Each structure stands twice: as C-alpha cells, then as structure tokens.
Amino acid sequence: MFKSGFVSIVGRPNVGKSTLMNYIMGEKLSIVSNKPQTTRNNIQTIKTTDDYQMVFVDTPGIHKPKHKLGEYMVNSAKDSTKDVDLILFLTNPDGELGKGDSFILESLKGKQCPIFLVLNKVDEFTQDKVAETLSKYSKAFEFDEIIPISAIKGKNVDTLLKLMVDKLPEGPKYYPDDMITDVQERFVVSEIVREKALRCLRDEVPHGIAVDIIRMKKNEKGIYHIEADIICEKDSHKGIIIGKNGAVLKKIGETSRYELERFLRTKVMLKLWVKVRKEWRDNNNLLKELGYKNVK
Ligand SMILES: Nc1nc2c(ncn2[C@@H]2O[C@H](COP(=O)(O)OP(=O)(O)OP(=O)(O)O)[C@@H](O)[C@H]2O)c(=O)[nH]1
Ligand SMILES: [Mg+2]
Known part of the structure; x- marks a missing residue:
C-alpha cells in the first residue's frame, strides 16, 4: 500500500x-x-x-x-x-x-x-x-x-x-519521483542572499530587508551572472548593510557566492546593490513585485 x-x-x-x-x-x-x-x-x-x-x-x-x-x-x-x-x-x-x-x-x-x-x-x-x-x-x-x-x-x-x-493515508504520488520542491531556482537564489545578509547584520536591520534578483543569466562558459538588490527601509540601514569601506556587503557577497555555487553547481559572478525603499513592508505594490503574492 x-x-x-x-x-x-x-x-x-x-x-x-x-x-x-x-x-x-x-x-x-x-x-x-x-x-x-x-x-x-x-x-x-x-x-x-x-x-x-x-x-x-x-x-x-x-x-x-x-x-x-x-x-x-x-x-x-x-x-x-x-x-x-x-x-x-x-x-x-x-x-x-x-x-x-x-x-x-x-x-x-x-x-x-x-x-x-x-x-x-x-x-x-x-x-x-x-x-x-x-x-x-x-x-x-x-x-x-x-x-x-x-x-x-x-x-x-x-x-x-x-x-x-x-x-499518512493511502494515496497517490502527487509529484514525480525526482521533484523535491515546488519553489523556483530564482527564489532559492534570492533566499540564499537574504540568509547571508541576515547572518551578517545586526539585529535592528534584518526584518526590514528583502532581496530582489534583477538579473540571472548563464553565459556560454556555464558561468552564472547574478545581480541583486538588497532592499532596506532606511538610509541608516543602507550604511550598516554596506559597512565600513564596504566590508559588510563584501562579506554578504562572498558567503552568498559560496553557497550559490554549491546550489547551482557552477561558478557564479555576483553583484549586489543596496537600495532604500521606505516602508516597503507596508507597500502592496512593492510586496507583490518582490514575490509576496496574494497580499491583501
Ligand atoms: N540548539 C538548537 N538550535 C536549533 C535547533 N533547531 C534549530 N535551531 C536554531 O534555531 C534558530 C532558528 O531556526 P529556524 O529553523 O530558522 O527556525 P524557524 O522556526 O524556521 O524560524 P522562522 O522561519 O523565523 O519562523 C537557528 O539559529 C537554528 O540553528 C535545535 O534542535 N537545537
Ligand atoms: Mg523558518
């Protein structure tokens, strides 16, 4: 059975x-x-x-x-x-x-x-x-x-x-044997960058960030070029995310790239930017754009 x-x-x-x-x-x-x-x-x-x-x-x-x-x-x-x-x-x-x-x-x-x-x-x-x-x-x-x-x-x-x-009840296979998740590769990529940002940042910033993948393309040599915006709520947060001489952003980039290469099983070139979008967590349009679908 x-x-x-x-x-x-x-x-x-x-x-x-x-x-x-x-x-x-x-x-x-x-x-x-x-x-x-x-x-x-x-x-x-x-x-x-x-x-x-x-x-x-x-x-x-x-x-x-x-x-x-x-x-x-x-x-x-x-x-x-x-x-x-x-x-x-x-x-x-x-x-x-x-x-x-x-x-x-x-x-x-x-x-x-x-x-x-x-x-x-x-x-x-x-x-x-x-x-x-x-x-x-x-x-x-x-x-x-x-x-x-x-x-x-x-x-x-x-x-x-x-x-x-x-x-578990008796039932059919809902999904093919080799399918392990329903989320898109692009979503996992943005989540990996968000996780690394959460881990590199102090407590006051993390809830207020989102990651938006603006480009993700594999070139003829099989290298992925990924560009993403880290979106935050305040100018002061932007400063923290970038860090002194860009040190924090660099660390987010390095740790993300390491995990992205393991996940995508290929070399990754990653570019990150930090953008301020005031109160994005209360902005329906921005939330939808960032993939938080069905926001009421
Ligand atoms: N010591 C210990 N830490 C754990 C265990 N399971 C998870 N953690 C830690 O608890 C923290 C939260 O783990 P998550 O898996 O992100 O928790 P979550 O319930 O998914 O959290 P949200 O997504 O915020 O709702 C991380 O630092 C984990 O490493 C455990 O069994 N023992
Ligand atoms: Mg969780």
Whole structure:
C-alpha cells in the first residue's frame, strides 16, 4: 500500500521549523537564521520513497503582525493548515506555555487531521524543563503524539518520521519521483542572499530587508551572472548593510557566492546593490513585485 499526504509545520518564529524540514529532506531548501521571522513564504518540499510520498510545508512563524508583510506571512502559515493530512506543531521545551503558543493552539482546535507536538531544541534544555513543558502542553491540548527532538542534531527525528508515516493515508504520488520542491531556482537564489545578509547584520536591520534578483543569466562558459538588490527601509540601514569601506556587503557577497555555487553547481559572478525603499513592508505594490503574492 502506497501512502501519501501533506504535512504542515507550524509554530512561533525561531523554534526550528525550517531546520527540521531541511534535516528530513537531507538538503537545505529553506533558509535558517537565529533571527525570528526568517521564513516568509510557505515552502513546499517533497520526500518520495518506495513506500510513501510526504509533502512538507514549511511556514513563516506565527506572530503578531506589525505590517502588511507580517500579515501575509501569518496568513500563509494559517492557510497551510487547511486540507492537510498532518500538522506538526513545533515549540521549544523551556517550561512555559506563553501567549504566542496559546494563540496558535487555539487556531488548531477543531482541526480534523492528527496534530503532533514536537518539542525541538532538547539539546538546549534540561530534562526537567522538557518534562515541565510536556505536562503544560498536554493539559492545554489533546495531541496525537508528543515527540521531543533536536532538529539540528537529528536526535529522535527518525522516530518522528516513523510516526508521521504511520499517520499518512493511502494515496497517490502527487509529484514525480525526482521533484523535491515546488519553489523556483530564482527564489532559492534570492533566499540564499537574504540568509547571508541576515547572518551578517545586526539585529535592528534584518526584518526590514528583502532581496530582489534583477538579473540571472548563464553565459556560454556555464558561468552564472547574478545581480541583486538588497532592499532596506532606511538610509541608516543602507550604511550598516554596506559597512565600513564596504566590508559588510563584501562579506554578504562572498558567503552568498559560496553557497550559490554549491546550489547551482557552477561558478557564479555576483553583484549586489543596496537600495532604500521606505516602508516597503507596508507597500502592496512593492510586496507583490518582490514575490509576496496574494497580499491583501
Ligand atoms: N540548539 C538548537 N538550535 C536549533 C535547533 N533547531 C534549530 N535551531 C536554531 O534555531 C534558530 C532558528 O531556526 P529556524 O529553523 O530558522 O527556525 P524557524 O522556526 O524556521 O524560524 P522562522 O522561519 O523565523 O519562523 C537557528 O539559529 C537554528 O540553528 C535545535 O534542535 N537545537
Ligand atoms: Mg523558518
């Protein structure tokens, strides 16, 4: 019997949703950073084996939105839980059940599909905290399974995967065997640059940046020429992104190029510019241009 189904991964920002999906896929398809609100779109990846096909939806962290981009992100995450076969609710075992998680759990009440509680980052917390968290969460919501894991170390992820496969219904192959994601190459390229920028920047800037690929062309020698704008909200941010003597921008460029070459499996020439677009996160037209589709 062949099994298949859709699995949505939801939770607050920064709990490790993208890290978990990448680990299960064995490939980095969704960007990761230690800053909250890293993922901005639902990113679908597909794992196909002889026995099953699982389609994962990595989602933006659910938070209180402060601008249109935030609303788009939270709506995307919530939409992902409609019509799926399984929901993984991720959180961290810090012993608390705060407002953010209560809000998400409230929105999951009444869903027909199984819901797992996945306590990620057990490597960072004591056994006591894990136990305390388990008891608080299992009182607040009736989960179908509860699994403590470490997505970064892969601890217990095999067990989680087995439990997930158990819950999958019998079904067809929705996608061809060799398809691992539904996102376009150009999107991954812009995300790689955004991730490197997030990682090179101080806390006040990251939420306010976007990356726009303005050119991406392979020449006859197989070398990719890529040009991209890093868009920020303020002149002062532009200065920070460029850095003293261009040092920060250079580092963003170098680290991006390294990963882009691995991803595209060829040499890459990368040019980056920094542009200021005041309040772009509240500008519908700019949001659409930047690929945040269906902004209301
Ligand atoms: N110690 C530890 N850190 C982890 C683990 N999983 C993820 N992280 C770290 O937590 C941070 C956030 O990880 P992400 O995967 O980007 O989290 P996310 O839930 O996708 O975040 P958003 O996209 O912002 O909603 C990164 O610095 C990860 O390296 C884990 O199991 N243990
Ligand atoms: Mg993420």
